[in-house]
Every structure is written in C-alpha cells, then in structure tokens.
Amino acid sequence: MFYKNALQKQAKWLLPLLMPIAFCHPVAAQQKQDTLTLNLQQAEKVFIDSNFLLLAQHYNVDAQKALVEQAKVWQNPTLNTDFMVGADGKYFQYHKNPDGSYNGQYYIQVQQLILTAKKRGKLIDLANTNARLSELQLQDVLRNLRYQLHQDYYNIQQQLALLGIYNGQAVQLSKLVAGMKAQLDAGNIARKDYVRVQALSIGLQQDMVELQKSLADNQADLKTLLQIKDANQFVKPAESLSGDVAMPDNLESLINTALQTNPSYLLQQSQTKYQQQNLVYQKALKTPDITLGPNFDRNSNFAPNYVGLGVSLPLPVFNKNKGNIKSAEANIKQQQAITQNAETELRNNINNAYKKLALSIELNNSTQKDFYSSYTAIYNNMIDSYKQRQINLLEFLDFFNDYTDSQKKLLGQQLNLQLAKEELQYHVNR
Structure with missing residues (x-):
C-alpha cells in the first residue's frame, strides 16, 4: 500500500515531465514505420513510372493518334443490288431460255464516295492537331503534378527540420522542468516560475502536434503522387532543405x-x-462530294446485259455551309x-x-x-x-x-x- 501511494504521488508530478518526452520523438516514431528515403530525382522517377493520372493521359494521346490513322482511311464502298424474287406467279426464275438468253432480272451497283476539295487531307490535319493537343495536355498534367511533387517534397523537408528543432527544445525543456520540479519541492523557487516553464512546454507540444498534422497532409499528397498505398510507409527526403x-x-x-x-x-x-x-x-x-457507282443490270434495260456508270452529287443550292463558316471565323x-x-x-x-x-x-x-x-x-x-x-x-x-x-x-x-x-x-x- 505504501509503494502504491508513493507511485501515485510520483506519477502525479512526473506526468508533466513525461509528456514533453513523449512528444519530442515523432521522427523516431516514424522510423518505426517502413521509411522510404528518396532524393528528388528518385521521387520523380517513381512518380513518372507509377502515377495513374499520367497513365490515363498517355492513353488519351494513344487514342488521338489512332484517330489520325482513321482519318487517313478511305470511305468504304457501298453495294446496291436488286434481285427478282417472283413474277407472273413464278419465283426465282434464273435460267437460260431456249434461245440462249437469260431469264430473270437482277441489278448490281458498287458506289464509292470521293471527297473533293482535299477534304480528306484537311481531316487528317485536324486529327494531327488534335493529337498534338492531347500531347500538350499530357505535358501540362505532368508539369502540374511535378510542381506539386516538388512542393510537397520541400515542405516535408522544412517540416522535418522544424520538427528536429522542436525535438531538441522539448528535450531541453523536459530536463528544465524536471530540475525546476525538484527545486520547487525543495522550496527554492516560486510555483509561478515552474508553471510558466510548464506552459512553455505545453505550447511547444501543441506546436509539434500542429506541425505533425501538416506533415501528415503533405505525406498523404506525396504518397498519392507516388501511388504508395501502404499507410505505414513514411516517405523521407534524402536531402536536407538547402538555402543555395x-x-x-x-x-x-x-x-x-x-x-x-x-x-x-x-x-x-x-x-x-x-x-x-x-x-x-x-x-x-x-464543294459537294461525288459518288461514283459502276453498275450492271440484266434484263431490265434496253440491252439484256447493261453496264453503266452512275454519278451522284448534291447541288449546293440551299445549304452552302455559310453558318458553319461564320462560326469557325468567330471561333478563330x-x-x-x-x-x-x-x-x-x-x-x-x-x-x-x-x-x-x-x-x-x-x-x-x-x-x-x-x-x-x-x-x-x-x-x-x-x-x-x-x-x-x-x-x-x-x-x-x-x-x-x-x-x-x-x-x-x-x-x-x-x-x-x-x-x-x-x-x-x-x-x-x-
């Protein structure tokens, strides 16, 4: 019972001394985690190799380049055909007559759209510029993310350095508080002096906690950029903050x-x-596009086996694309x-x-x-x-x-x- 009371009494005045010591080694607590030490160049390499936003933008570049290849491809031809199914109560009459002529009728035409006014080349130019835009967007994403990476890296450097200073001060204050406590118990100093040093120690603890919160925020941002999912891993800059x-x-x-x-x-x-x-x-x-269509017609024309060439183009009478041209000029x-x-x-x-x-x-x-x-x-x-x-x-x-x-x-x-x-x-x- 005597030892229990003594321990309780001792703990009562030791607690303020132990609190600074508990707060003065956050770096040591972090080192118990899986610490990943990187210099800035190594961090950039991990970032470029693993960041999903960059990867997604890379896919966008590939998609736009694929559209360039698509713009170079010609339009597919169109097949039109007409086969006789039945006539005069007879169906699918496809045979030769006694005189050697063919019975039945069918029609076949193949149409090909021909783009005029070099439209195909102009579409390729637009697709190439679109691909260039996607590449620049990738570069801009990379630039912004790299800038964020550097900011987080330097902020962590500064916060760890400041935390080191706080650690040293916390150790000094804990020793000072312990010594003043002994002097207070001996009646050599006033309680107000002891309390004032304690207040300084508590204020330092609060500053350290706020600093650790900011450090945790920067760690979260940096680990997101580096795609580090392990909550127990701590990314530590290999270099100290430089003033040069x-x-x-x-x-x-x-x-x-x-x-x-x-x-x-x-x-x-x-x-x-x-x-x-x-x-x-x-x-x-x-300029209207032209559709060319060679065709073959059996038994429905003046000649039994007719071969012709169809040409089709829209007449620019009502729609001369003036609205889209004016819109494009305004967009420029x-x-x-x-x-x-x-x-x-x-x-x-x-x-x-x-x-x-x-x-x-x-x-x-x-x-x-x-x-x-x-x-x-x-x-x-x-x-x-x-x-x-x-x-x-x-x-x-x-x-x-x-x-x-x-x-x-x-x-x-x-x-x-x-x-x-x-x-x-x-x-x-x-």
Whole structure:
C-alpha cells in the first residue's frame, strides 16, 4: 500500500515531465514505420513510372493518334443490288431460255464516295492537331503534378527540420522542468516560475502536434503522387532543405524559352491552329462530294446485259455551309484573344516569379547565414547560463521564444527560396 501511494504521488508530478518526452520523438516514431528515403530525382522517377493520372493521359494521346490513322482511311464502298424474287406467279426464275438468253432480272451497283476539295487531307490535319493537343495536355498534367511533387517534397523537408528543432527544445525543456520540479519541492523557487516553464512546454507540444498534422497532409499528397498505398510507409527526403539557389539567366531569355516550352501556352496556340484548320475544312465543305457507282443490270434495260456508270452529287443550292463558316471565323477570333491573353499572363507570371526568386536569394545571403549560425551557439550558451543562474527566468524565456521564431523564419526563408525557384521553373517548364 505504501509503494502504491508513493507511485501515485510520483506519477502525479512526473506526468508533466513525461509528456514533453513523449512528444519530442515523432521522427523516431516514424522510423518505426517502413521509411522510404528518396532524393528528388528518385521521387520523380517513381512518380513518372507509377502515377495513374499520367497513365490515363498517355492513353488519351494513344487514342488521338489512332484517330489520325482513321482519318487517313478511305470511305468504304457501298453495294446496291436488286434481285427478282417472283413474277407472273413464278419465283426465282434464273435460267437460260431456249434461245440462249437469260431469264430473270437482277441489278448490281458498287458506289464509292470521293471527297473533293482535299477534304480528306484537311481531316487528317485536324486529327494531327488534335493529337498534338492531347500531347500538350499530357505535358501540362505532368508539369502540374511535378510542381506539386516538388512542393510537397520541400515542405516535408522544412517540416522535418522544424520538427528536429522542436525535438531538441522539448528535450531541453523536459530536463528544465524536471530540475525546476525538484527545486520547487525543495522550496527554492516560486510555483509561478515552474508553471510558466510548464506552459512553455505545453505550447511547444501543441506546436509539434500542429506541425505533425501538416506533415501528415503533405505525406498523404506525396504518397498519392507516388501511388504508395501502404499507410505505414513514411516517405523521407534524402536531402536536407538547402538555402543555395543560383540566379538563372536573364529575364527576357526565360520568357523566350517559356514561349517555346510552356505547355499551357502552347496548348492555346495549337487551339488557334485547330480553329484555323477547321475554317479551311468548313470552306471545303461548300464543294459537294461525288459518288461514283459502276453498275450492271440484266434484263431490265434496253440491252439484256447493261453496264453503266452512275454519278451522284448534291447541288449546293440551299445549304452552302455559310453558318458553319461564320462560326469557325468567330471561333478563330475568340481563340486568338485567348492566346494573346495567355501570352500576357505567362510573361507576367515569369516576371513575378523572377522578382520573387531574386528577393529570396538576396534575403538568403551569407550575412544572414552567419547570423543564424551564431544565434544557435548563443542559444546553447543561454541554456547553460540559466542552469548556472547567470540569467533570470524571464530573460531565458524571452530568448527561448525569440530563438524559436528565428529558426522558423530561417526554415521558412529556405523553403520560400526553393518554392520560388520551383515557381519560376514551373512557368518556364525547363
């Protein structure tokens, strides 16, 4: 009974100390899972090899290319025939008469549609442009998914780095809380000081839980892109978040490259080309197509065995396809306006991304790197100074919070640098 009461009493004040320790090793908990460590290039390879959205878009490209082959095929000929079944109470009288002539009548004609005004070639052009559109759509899907993949990858890098800082702080706080508890029991410190450090520890725990939630969201997105279905698998970036990015070529060079490589813009250009080809095709439809039909007729014409050639074509009297031509002309103007807007938007997006990258690189200079490095050393000294009672609790807590904010800003700055680089690459598609 004595030991039970003692354990209960001990657990009552040990619980606040154990809680920070329980929260300070989320990475270790993840390592118990099946950890898949990938660098960015390896993650891209897994993504390209396994993503179902890319696979579905690939099938769409194949389907459009198959339609190109279909457009090259000629129309099938049509067989028309008429056989006598019965006449004068007699049925299926197909035999020779005594004079050698044939009895009975039948008619056979084979018709072939001949497309005029090079319609077949124009249909092939439309099918080729459609196939090109599907290829550009695939490239755009790939570009968007790759951009999302890179964003998730860098976000996870930043979150793991910040979690590592929180882990270290949680360990320090757990030791500090334990020491202050002993001092409190001995009557050497006020309870308000002890409670304040406990509040700091609990606040840190809450920050860690929120960070882990965001990490879980990014993990879910990344695993979806990589088609990883194992809930116990944790994707860990092989590299740490880097603060080194080189400024790219001059702005005008990037814009010129983007106008040749950005699939979203090229898609609008191809849409314009498609509408122009459609106008040419609609104008060609004014010219009527010809149907040729050689035929053979036995015993229903002036000659017993008649061979003829039928020619059929519609007369463009009422329908000259004017409505479709006007519609195609309007579609061209509409698409040209959309393409011009897409070019303006692309130029502005690259301008904006280029400026943001320049600002991020400028912010991430060597002076700031030295500052954050020395700040960490000072932080470690402040912990030792507080333990040795060289500074008071208020000074320690203020510095602790300032250090946490500075490290979050540093990691946020490094993340923004990588994301700014990715945004520029996204628009240039290089």
